[in-house]
Amino acid sequence: METQVVTMQPNLQRQSDPSESPLRAPTSPSAPVAREVRGQTVGELRSRDPRMRCTDINVYYGEKQAVKNVNIDVGNNEVLAMIGPSGCGKTTFLRCLNRMNDTIAGCRVTGEIMMDGTDINGRDVDVVPLRAQVSMVFQKPNPFPKSIWENVAFGPRIHGLAQSKAELEEIVVSSLQRAGLWNEVKDRLQEPGTGLSGGQQQRLCIARSIAVHPEVILMDEPCSALDPISTARIEELIDELRENYSICIVTHSMQQAARVSQRTAYFHLGDLIEVGDTKEIFTRPQHQLTEDYITGRFG
């Protein structure tokens, strides 16, 4: 089904593991750009310092294939932005990274996602510790209908991360501080989290995620329901969090991708079309589809 037009270009990608060579992607700026590539990604798929390495990821909803043969790395301490038109599979792919697709009936994921030497897509992997390691912030702010305190304390409590009440308190406070929410809520920790504004709710969700000290944070269009000021705060927050975490963010806003990410991946109809340094993607896209999208010709 894949009509591959393979460019016979020497493999120049900056790859930490040369054994990953079946993935061909021309990166040299002078190389002729593959215009009709299908199922074949152009750009730098691999990261110099990978946290997660995804190989041949396919996702099917019943008969329908939502993600086709995706190969990509998530680097350490970097923000990877995923952009693309609606329905292109970027959220579906994001949800593979902490097995959230398991909760969807009829959803099947094939391929290999290596993290710390294990394939987290393996059948015998326990998703509970995985999701503590790779936590997720959703498109719509979804605080628990409980107090602000309870929202943040939930993760550490179920994982038994705090030995004492004081320790739990410290985790809650520091998580709220790191999420930039502390000053706004410190006097009303017992009030329901659902009573906060949309932007505050989303930061509360981020605080809830970082309270379990994950290694990777997945964000699924975290700002799509927020106003520009809240968006700006969350973007600042993402920038700060990058120092300690790997972050994957799905976004519809190309400006946001350009502002917050170091690497960008462009998805189109389930295919990963192009991956590369954010600056490169937005200034010199190699693929026609990428160029069309970022210049606003469609999408």
Add this chain to the structure above:
Amino acid sequence: MSNAAATLPAAGGAPRRNVDIINAGMARRRAAERRFRLYGRVAIGLGLAFLVILFASIIANGYTAFWQTHIRLDIPLEASVIDPDGKRDPEALRRADYGGLVKQTLRGMFPEASGRRERMALYGLVSTGAAFDLRDRVVADPSLIGQTVSLWVPADDDIDMLMKGNIQRAAPEKDRRLKDNQLAWVDSLAAEGRLETRFNVDFFTRADSRDPELAGIWGAAVGSFYTLLVTLLLSFPLGVAAAVYLEEFAPRNRWTDLIEVNINNLAAVPSIVFGLLGLAVFINFFGLPRSAPVVGGLVLTLMTLPTIIIASRAALKSVPPSIREAALGVGASPVQAMIYHVLPLALPGMLTGTIIGMAQALGETAPLLMIGMVAFIADIPRGAFDPATALPVQIYLWADSPERAFVERTSAAIMVLLAFLIAMNLFAVMMRRRFERRW
């Protein structure tokens, strides 16, 4: 430009503005709106009217049962009858012939009654419960022996009916339950101020009786309480566990589809079938006692389970999936996500479903008939294994009784049952409000 956009080419050629077309149809649309609202109001009005008629007829029939005619007797407590040994032994006091004392008192009041027939008629003025009241009084305070006590005792149900105007004095004597001499005695009692209608405490404190003036609803209420307790203790945990498993954990396949269809079928099974099942399985096979609330509770559990499961599943379905995802997204296991977040949110809906199921069970008669809770039980049950009856069965029994005084008691029992049902439904609404505000 904008003008052109607001017009459509009309058939005649001259352009018509859209707003004209819309306005032309508005009268019809407004009429349709009004008509629809009218239908709704008529439907609600009819429903309310029937409800009012129902309540009015029940209350009109039944309110008199809350009052009962009493007769004041001055009874000499002769020591020779009550305590011939003079030992004040409580057992002996209990066994004394108080009925004889009451009869003696009546003979003393109306010495003109002679002959067996007349005396029987005379004794019939007072309820047989009078002797028990007298006994209780003496046992509680033995120092009364030797004195004459003035005691208000319940009148016979026929006297009560007469005082409430349900027996026509004008009717020929042979068609009347009270004969002329009895009427004369009643009149003289009334003239002496010895007749009084008092609040019918007995109705709320006693169990069933063959004598309407002694029959009470308490025995049936306690029976219903134990039955519902068993039902609640079994059906709530079972129903919630089944609903949670089916909704949150079970794989979607042919088996779970089959189970789902059968739960829905179970909800539609006529309740008497559950009664037959209870008779065959719980009583005949497992050998549980007949007429016992525990069997009633088991049978009603089978009946309310589908209601609770369906309501609980609906409540679980209405919890937004984002809550589950949020919990799973920070690494909660499915059980943790369910217990900490989904279940608390679904609980008000589950409780509402449970209380509605309980209210249904409280009003259920047919399956209880099959397992023997229709027996005449004159004792108040002391546990779930004692023979008992239930409120709706008591209503059924009284409605079947020939005595006129049971007519008003039937309605009164219905009022008590309705009061319980309304209280339960109010409780369900309150729980719902309260929990929903918290979340």
